[in-house]
Amino acid sequence: MLHKIIEIAKEAGEIIREGFQTNFEIEYKGSVTNLVTEIDKKSERHIIDFVRKEFPSHSIIAEESGNDFRSSEYAWFIDPLDGTTNFAHGLPIFSVSIGVRKNDETIFGVVYDIMQNKMYAAEFGSGSYMNEKKLAVNSTDKIEEALLVTGFPYDIARNPDNTIERFVAFLKKARAVRRLGSAAIDFCYVASGVFAGFWEAKLSPWDYVAGDLIVREAGGIVTDFDGKNLTPNSVQILASNGILHKQMLEIIQGTR
Numbered sequence: 102m103l104h105k106i107i108e109i110a111k112e113a114g115e116i117i118r119e120g121f122q123t124n125f126e127i128e129y130k131g132s133v134t135n136l137v138t139e140i141d142k143k144s145e146r147h148i149i150d151f152v153r154k155e156f157p158s159h160s161i162i163a164e165e166s167g168n169d170f171r172s173s174e175y176a177w178f179i180d181p182l183d184g185t186t187n188f189a190h191g192l193p194i195f196s197v198s199i200g201v202r203k204n205d206e207t208i209f210g211v212v213y214d215i216m217q218n219k220m221y222a223a224e225f226g227s228g229s230y231m232n233e234k235k236l237a238v239n240s241t242d243k244i245e246e247a248l249l250v251t252g253f254p255y256d257i258a259r260n261p262d263n264t265i266e267r268f269v270a271f272l273k274k275a276r277a278v279r280r281l282g283s284a285a286i287d288f289c290y291v292a293s294g295v296f297a298g299f300w301e302a303k304l305s306p307w308d309y310v311a312g313d314l315i316v317r318e319a320g321g322i323v324t325d326f327d328g329k330n331l332t333p334n335s336v337q338i339l340a341s342n343g344i345l346h347k348q349m350l351e352i353i354q355g356t357r
Contacts, residue, residue, distance in 0.1 A: 145181035184283035200310030210311035288312025
């Protein structure tokens with residue numbers, strides 16, 4: 102099943118790669134900062150058609166199409182193009198993210214970093230890999246030496262949950278903070294040891310179900326801002342190498 106998920110992620114990635122920097126249509130989901138392109142929809146339709154053919158009883162939770170709940174114990178969480186704003190502006194940092202849960206446990210997570218042709222994949226209990234290379238989080242143990250990454254919600258102008266103050270607090274504590282524009286890739290860079298930690302508020306389950314498993318299978322920790330394990334209803338996410346998790350939680354909770 103993991104092999105099939107990887108293959109469909111590659112196929113969706115090819116659709117996106119072929120559409121990159123072409124004349125595609127753009128729509129807005131409530132505000133001019135929240136974009137969706139015809140390529141997002143084309144990628145998502147391709148993945149959903151595959152699931153409906155191969156696993157017709159499985160539920161689907163997808164960013165653009167919404168929820169299609171079935172009686173199965175399996176559910177697919179699909180972000181067909183994570184990093185749409187980057188894609189729309191010609192910035193080559195975006196991905197396909199697919200996570201599969203069985204009952205209350207994520208069992209497969211796949212993130213395809215399209216323009217770098219890096220396939221990140223994890224199966225519950227079997228580790229995380231990037232193009233067959235086993236991943237492990239880094240061992241940074243001081244926040245002052247940590248390279249961190251974050252993302253901002255589309256309504257950042259309203260500063261929900263003190264997002265700006267939290268960003269400033271981390272800027273003052275960490276070695277540096279980056280903002281790539283694809284939460285799925287952020288998780289994978291934590292899993293591969295590039296970043297020591299990633300936090301973001303107001304994420305949706307299709308943003309993090311796959312990445313959550315990839316980080317945990319690489320030896321990291323993922324919780325909400327209260328230090329609790331994630332559920333599909335979580336919106337505030339902290340992923341780290343585990344060593345810095347407590348320090349990062351303290352900074353987050355100090356700005357709430």
